[in-house]
Amino acid sequence: AQKITQTQPGMFVQEKEAVTLDCTYDTSDPSYGLFWYKQPSSGEMIFLIYQGSYDQQNATEGRYSLNFQKARKSANLVISASQLGDSAMYFCAMRGGMDSSYKLIFGSGTRLLVRP
């Protein structure tokens, strides 16, 4: 069975500093994908970054990077140079492979608050 764990219910970061949001996962599928989504107070789910299980390099998208450590089954999101607009809920998600019917499941989320 697939499982995603986010152990930080809430975090604070000072504006312009970097912050790491933790995510660990568990799956028996050899092929899987890891995602991070941002949910601001307006409620929409915004895709941030994707990492495939066979990707050799860590994914990066602008100020977002994914620290993928396959042996440790972790996929932490790093946000560099935090901005006030980064204050939101952040969800880690995993798409399983054929054994999991390619389902996308979510962790419980981390609420990030950026302080001015």
Place this chain on the structure above:
Amino acid sequence: DAGVIQSPRHEVTEMGQEVTLRCKPISGHNSLFWYRQTMMRGLELLIYFNNNVPIDDSGMPEDRFSAKMPNASFSTLKIQPSEPRDSAVYFCASSRFPGYTFGSGTRLTVV
């Protein structure tokens, strides 16, 4: 591309009434997912379609919930009869490997 379109954005209904939520996926996406988000349970996958066929409905909470996808461009999630504990935000997402795009959600309140 208009994205995933959900309607209505907000729905308030009385307990016992039938509620139908609608979703139009992105053209060319072959998978469609329905999620429910609550404070207590987070984001739960309710049901998943691939090429209009239901693949996994193990997350559907009970028989009061049903979902259909009659064609590639339309899906519905129906609750009959609705109960106050069904109050939540319901998201539809469509997918074409490897990405997933979410609609804006329907906020359902059952009073």
